[in-house]
Structure formats: structure tokens, C-alpha cells
Amino acid sequence: MQTLALYNLKGGVGKSAAAVNLAYLAAADGYSTLLWDLDPQAAATWYFDIKTEDGKTKKVVEGNTPIGRLAKPTPYDNLGVIPADFSSRYLDIMLKKVVPPREALKRLLKPFGEQYSLIVLDCAPSISHLADNVFTAADLVLAPVVPTFLSLRALEQVQEYFKQEGYENSALRPFYSMADRRRGLHRDLLENRPKSMARSLETVVPYSSTVERMGEHRAPIPAFAPSDDAALIAYAELWLETKKLLKF
Numbered sequence: 001m002q003t004l005a006l007y008n009l010k011g012g013v014g015k016s017a018a019a020v021n022l023a024y025l026a027a028a029d030g031y032s033t034l035l036w037d038l039d040p041q042a043a044a045t046w047y048f049d050i051k052t053e054d055g056k057t058k059k060v061v062e063g064n065t066p067i068g069r070l071a072k073p074t075p076y077d078n079l080g081v082i083p084a085d086f087s088s089r090y091l092d093i094m095l096k097k098v099v100p101p102r103e104a105l106k107r108l109l110k111p112f113g114e115q116y117s118l119i120v121l122d123c124a125p126s127i128s129h130l131a132d133n134v135f136t137a138a139d140l141v142l143a144p145v146v147p148t149f150l151s152l153r154a155l156e157q158v159q160e161y162f163k164q165e166g167y168e169n170s171a172l173r174p175f176y177s178m179a180d181r182r183r184g185l186h187r188d189l190l191e192n193r194p195k196s197m198a199r200s201l202e203t204v205v206p207y208s209s210t211v212e213r214m215g216e217h218r219a220p221i222p223a224f225a226p227s228d229d230a231a232l233i234a235y236a237e238l239w240l241e242t243k244k245l246l247k248f
Helices: 017-028 041-047 058-062 086-095 100-116 128-139 149-165 184-191 230-246
Strands: 001-008 032-039 078-081 118-122 140-144 172-179 204-206
Touching: 001 017, 001 032, 001 128, 017 032, 017 078, 017 118, 017 140, 017 230, 032 041, 086 100, 086 128, 100 128, 128 149, 140 149, 140 230, 149 172, 172 184, 172 230, 204 230
Parallel strands: 001 118, 001 140, 032 078, 032 118, 140 172, 172 204
Antiparallel strands: none
16 A cells, blocks of 8 residues: 655645545556545545535544544545544644654554555645654655745745655655746746756646636546546646656
8 A cells, every 4th residue: 555645835736636636546547545635624525525524533533433434435436535524623633642643644544555555645734743644654745836936935844844854855746736837937937947846746737727627516627527638637647657656
């Protein structure tokens, strides 16, 4: 089992859209996949049109409910979801009670190895105890970055945190997201990638109304967009790069 995290310190960078579409594409590629929505905003949960029961996450972390009971089916083959509920906002506090504290999430994920080939984590935009657990558990952390200086600054902060805390820097790989080549700054940063993007993936996910329509359809892009859609093609290319990095 491999664990893929979609993470960025900055919100509004297309993180949940990437998590949902990569999870769908992995499942469609034949890999039994589980997406765990760790963000209390529950965007990934909402995209899959899944109803939640508040308090379930808390009961699992406290050991009162088997974690497997959190997984919900989706309409798509090979793809399940652990939805976020409002108690997810307490994950930081709850995980600190587990020893060793940074390995709590990794231990919670371990039982899924018998059923799933890939776990996708949609993470909250913060540096926190939960983020430490994600960095410890994940084999690969993908960081979507909008081609702007503020978004790049957030990436640099995460890279510095990885260095300070001794996390494997090679596990953190950024990629450009929501890129609009009509904008001069976007074009410049795409063509002249700064040092912080030296290990970035080649795929550039464009700014697209199709991504916004995920909310209208409550579905991943491949479920409703035509095969020649630019965003769909980009996510398909992103999955191929991700698949190679995960050594599938």
C-alpha cells in the first residue's frame, strides 16, 4: 500500500480537486483506492456527494469504533472515501494522545493495506500536529502551487519546515495548479521556474471552468467532462507522473 498526500500551507490552490481527480484516476487505472478527507472544510467529501455523521472520526481515534467503518463506497469502481465530519477539526488534539504522536495516522492507516493499494489524503491547509502525522505517513506529498509569489512563499515555508524537522525532502514534490497563461506573471513563473520549484512535476494544471463545475456535478472531472477537456488531460498526465513516483 502506498500513501499519497495532497498538501499545501496555503488554501485555494486546487488541492481538493487534485485529490479527488487523482483518486478517481488511480481507481480507474485498476488500483483499489481510498481517499481520506482530513480537511474539516470537507470539500472532497462534498465533491463525492457523501453524507457524514458528525463524531465518527473522533470515535475511531479514541478507539471506540474500527476505522474500517468510516469508509464509504462511491459510485465508482475501486474507490472508497472516508468523509470529513465536523469532529475532524479536533484531529490535532486527538492524535497527540497516541504514542508515538507523529505515527498515529500511520498506525490508523495500516489496516487498510489488506484492502487498498493506494490511500489518498486530502489535507487541511496548516502546519500542525496533523500535518506532522501526514508527513510521517505519506510516501509522497504533492503540493499544488498557483504561479504567484504568495503561493510560492507558502511552498518555501513548507520546504523549510521539512528541512528543520528532518522529513525526507525528496518526498515533497510541488506542481503548478490553476495556471492561467493569459496572465503575464503566470507565464513568467511557468517559463522561468524559481528555485523552490526545482523538483516540481512537469504537469501544469490549468485554471479551468471545468474544475469549478465539479461542484455542480458533485463528481470528479472524468465522470462528466469530454475526453479532450484540458483540465482532464492535465489531471491524467499528473496521475501518470504520480504513478511513476509511487513506483506502481
